[in-house]
Amino acid sequence: MNIYIQIAYLVASILFIAGIKMMNKTKEARKGNLVSSVGMLIAILATVVQVQAITLVDILGCMVVGSAIGLYFAYKVEMTEIPEMVALFNGFGGLASVAVALSDYWLKTQEQAINVDAITAVSVALSIFIGGITFTGSIVAYLKLGGKISGKPIMFGGQHMVNLLLLIAAIGLTVVSIMNQADPIFILILVAVSLLLGILTVIPIGGADMPVVISLLNSYSGMAACTTGFVLNNNVLIVAGALVGASGIILTQIMCKAMNRSLVNVLLGGFGQTASAAAADGPEITVKEVGVEEAAMLFDSATSVIVVPGYGMAVAQAQHVIRELSEQCEKRNIDFRFAIHPVAGRMPGHMNVLLAEANISYDKLIEMDDINDDFSNTDLVFVVGANDVVNPAARTNPQSPIFGMPILNADKARTVIVSKRSMGKGYAGVENELFGYPNCLMLFGDAKQTITKVVNEMKEM
Numbered sequence: 001m002n003i004y005i006q007i008a009y010l011v012a013s014i015l016f017i018a019g020i021k022m023m024n025k026t027k028e029a030r031k032g033n034l035v036s037s038v039g040m041l042i043a044i045l046a047t048v049v050q051v052q053a054i055t056l057v058d059i060l061g062c063m064v065v066g067s068a069i070g071l072y073f074a075y076k077v078e079m080t081e082i083p084e085m086v087a088l089f090n091g092f093g094g095l096a097s098v099a100v101a102l103s104d105y106w107l108k109t110q111e112q113a114i115n116v117d118a119i120t121a122v123s124v125a126l127s128i129f130i131g132g133i134t135f136t137g138s139i140v141a142y143l144k145l146g147g148k149i150s151g152k153p154i155m156f157g158g159q160h161m162v163n164l165l166l167l168i169a170a171i172g173l174t175v176v177s178i179m180n181q182a183d184p185i186f187i188l189i190l191v192a193v194s195l196l197l198g199i200l201t202v203i204p205i206g207g208a209d210m211p212v213v214i215s216l217l218n219s220y221s222g223m224a225a226c227t228t229g230f231v232l233n234n235n236v237l238i239v240a241g242a243l244v245g246a247s248g249i250i251l252t253q254i255m256c257k258a259m260n261r262s263l264v265n266v267l268l269g270g271f272g273q274t275a276s277a278a279a280a281d282g283p284e285i286t287v288k289e290v291g292v293e294e295a296a297m298l299f300d301s302a303t304s305v306i307v308v309p310g311y312g313m314a315v316a317q318a319q320h321v322i323r324e325l326s327e328q329c330e331k332r333n334i335d336f337r338f339a340i341h342p343v344a345g346r347m348p349g350h351m352n353v354l355l356a357e358a359n360i361s362y363d364k365l366i367e368m369d370d371i372n373d374d375f376s377n378t379d380l381v382f383v384v385g386a387n388d389v390v391n392p393a394a395r396t397n398p399q400s401p402i403f404g405m406p407i408l409n410a411d412k413a414r415t416v417i418v419s420k421r422s423m424g425k426g427y428a429g430v431e432n433e434l435f436g437y438p439n440c441l442m443l444f445g446d447a448k449q450t451i452t453k454v455v456n457e458m459k460e461m
Helices: 002-022 026-050 056-076 079-111 117-145 160-181 187-202 208-230 235-259 263-268 273-279 292-300 309-318 319-331 350-357 370-379 447-461
Strands: 302-311 334-341 365-367 380-384 415-420 440-444
Touching: 002 235, 002 302, 026 056, 026 235, 026 365, 056 187, 056 309, 056 350, 056 380, 079 187, 079 208, 079 309, 079 350, 117 160, 117 187, 160 187, 208 235, 208 263, 235 263, 263 370, 273 319, 292 319, 292 380, 292 415, 292 440, 292 447, 302 319, 302 350, 302 370, 302 415, 309 319, 319 334, 319 447, 334 350, 334 370, 365 370
Parallel strands: 302 334, 302 380, 334 365, 380 415, 415 440
Antiparallel strands: none
């Protein structure tokens, strides 16, 4: 029987790798998700066959209840709330690692009164430590993303020193718990320290850095699962956790590069506080406003249009009406594409998800590096809810906190229309120089409502 279980685990691992590989391309992402899901189903069934402590009926009951909860939230949660849901997924993954590692450790050291080997003990400590940080850190990220607590950095004096002391305490507790396995108090204190450290690690990180936080917490959940695999001696859990952990770290590095920030800089937090101070000394910006009718005329007369979506599009839920706008433009043989910045939105790939949900063709979603050279030859750029990712200050103002951040070259187009509710700053807390450029026009109002009016005007032309 064991050989068949290992073969099933091997097949599941191969499907995990193939699924993640497919997710590298937008067109194959859905298929990759399905392939990975099949791999997970095989891994679960192979594990269930080995279980003897509880009955098959109990296991199937848990699977049915879990699946029902998953389906409920899959239908209930709006696409605009996906970042919050991803944060919760990461958190529950970390909590599961803590629960599994702690229960296995308790069973062996307390109920069976045996000492586990050093490798297993270290794996337990790492599972608890990383999983605990992932759980509470993800909950804080969820609360920030959902607006339930302030998205601004929450700082206090000596914060970094407190975090360092907690880290040292965690290492000390790990050593002591290995040496005194009969006394559970040390491992329980480690649980509390890891949960507290998760909160203190994420609260100083502002809304502008949420894409990095989401991908980093995803990596943490994978590493926690991997170490739990060593605790349970489960090969497929080790492989799956390692894949998630490694891919999450790579994605985190991509996010940091897209913002010209180091991971250490992001984790130390406070971004936005210094930004606001720097922005106060910036030049006053004079903007030119455009009406709905004039905007419709500009679209109608253009030969090429690039849309730059941002988080404001998600808030306004304007993705569907933008699809209608694209249809009107394509009827006029206007080249219509979307420029996607890596950190647009509140999680990696946020804009791609929203636009795909509106049935916009994947071929029209172009990454920053592939489309940046085309802006100078574009008649009209339509910025919808984006701010920092099109701010020329990143290229022109060495005093700006976003200086050096790779941006979309929207300002180089012949005409730029920016759809915004107001002149509010982006999450970086700096004024957008683009709004004062002579080729930039501001279309104020709710994005969904104003774009709907533009589409209606175009239909009447």
